[in-house]
Amino acid sequence: MTPEQRFNRAEWILVRLAKSGREARSEFRQKTNILIDAQIRNEAARRAESHEINEQIKSLAVAQADLTKSQKLTDRALRAFINIFASAETGQINSSHKKAHKSQKLIYHGYFLLCLFVAKH
Numbered sequence: 001m002t003p004e005q006r007f008n009r010a011e012w013i014l015v016r017l018a019k020s021g022r023e024a025r026s027e028f029r030q031k032t033n034i035l036i037d038a039q040i041r042n043e044a045a046r047r048a049e050s051h052e053i054n055e056q057i058k059s060l061a062v063a064q065a066d067l068t069k070s071q072k073l074t075d076r077a078l079r080a081f082i083n084i085f086a087s088a089e090t091g092q093i094n095s096s097h098k099k100a101h102k103s104q105k106l107i108y109h110g111y112f113l114l115c116l117f118v119a120k121h
Helices: 003-090 095-120
Strands: none
Touching: none
């Protein structure tokens, strides 16, 4: 093999190595960009999911506050309703209050039934 042929062969090997390196770097960049794009899409989806979950949590908090308020009213009405019957059984109601007591008893009874109906539906 002549020195000219050796030089051409070495040049050919160097050119092939350079092309191979360039192709490998290009493929690496392409794969990296694919991963970055996938990560960006994933983060956007998670942000949207997180926003939706936060909205649901806020809605649940409001509903829980309403339920707590309603439960306090129901407890108060039930306590009053029970007290009416308890005081009637022990005879603590005097004759002047019997008429007012009877109408109050009907009101509490109606409110109690309404609360039970609302709780079931």
